[in-house]
Amino acid sequence: xxxxxxxxxxxxxxxxxxxxxxxxxxxxxxxxxxxxxxxxxxxxxxxxxxxxxxxxxxxxxxx
Ligand SMILES: [Zn+2]
Numbered sequence: 545x546x547x548x549x550x551x552x553x554x555x556x557x558x559x560x561x562x563x564x565x566x567x568x569x570x571x572x573x574x575x576x577x578x579x580x581x582x583x584x585x586x587x588x589x590x591x592x593x594x595x596x597x598x599x600x601x602x603x604x605x606x607x
Contacts (some may be wrong), residue, residue, distance in 0.1 A: 546560065
């Protein structure tokens with residue numbers, strides 16, 4: 545009995561076995577694509593932080 549999972553990237557059937565080294569992805573390509581999307585998403589959130597902190601410093605001048 546082999547458990548089948550869906551590749552999060554392309555929705556292909558992936559057998560959950562030691563041979564499927566990229567599980568839950570069907571291939572190295574799908575794993576790289578997913579991690580790449582994740583990394584760029586994190587980077588985008590990070591770059592939005594500095595402008596927010598700058599606003600706080602501006603408000604303290606009111607005191
Ligand atoms: Zn895939």
